[in-house]
Amino acid sequence: MTAQVVHHERLAWDAARAFICATESDQVFGWLREQVERHFDRRLAEALYESRHRLWARHRLDVVDVERGRWRAKLEDLVIADRSRALPLQQLIAETSARLAQATDIRAHGQPRRADGPHTIDLDRPSDRLW
Template identity: 30%
Template structure:
């Protein structure tokens, strides 16, 4: 398997989280996964993102949330390099599932 580019995983992860948060079930699924991997603050942050996006602030809110998640995920992977591969895998899986659901 090729070496993963951590900044790319962070960006892709951020985009997937924001996209997943458009639907409550997807947001809960991702919140549960990241909670199990990284701890409760991260699952709660996913649900807070869901709440902010549901408030309906459009593209600007989605872009802001994606930026926040990019930083969070980048920091998380710097502190926990063991999560780089699992995060990359769940991002791939979520991307495929979200495409299939659309």
């Protein structure tokens, strides 16, 4: 039987990059936020939403790097505190990357969506998903 060695720093960095990329897509972000809450906890899912808000508000030029760094530190601490979370995090990175590859609404932080026709606003939809 072989044991898998997890490089926590690399795992946290890869996850941070995937999480920040996911904030560029409404399609992927909603799904990711639900998965983070399901596999980890509600506070971490709320922190993901707060990061997205800071990224889109873009009060700093280096906001993307700052948020990646925050998430790298959070996720590294998470995996070090409980090594059983490494596998779900690896799976979440893979699924997030696959979903991002299929997403049709990716846009750069701070840039509005392209207007490709009339849009309807659903007032019954949670406000954290409206942009």
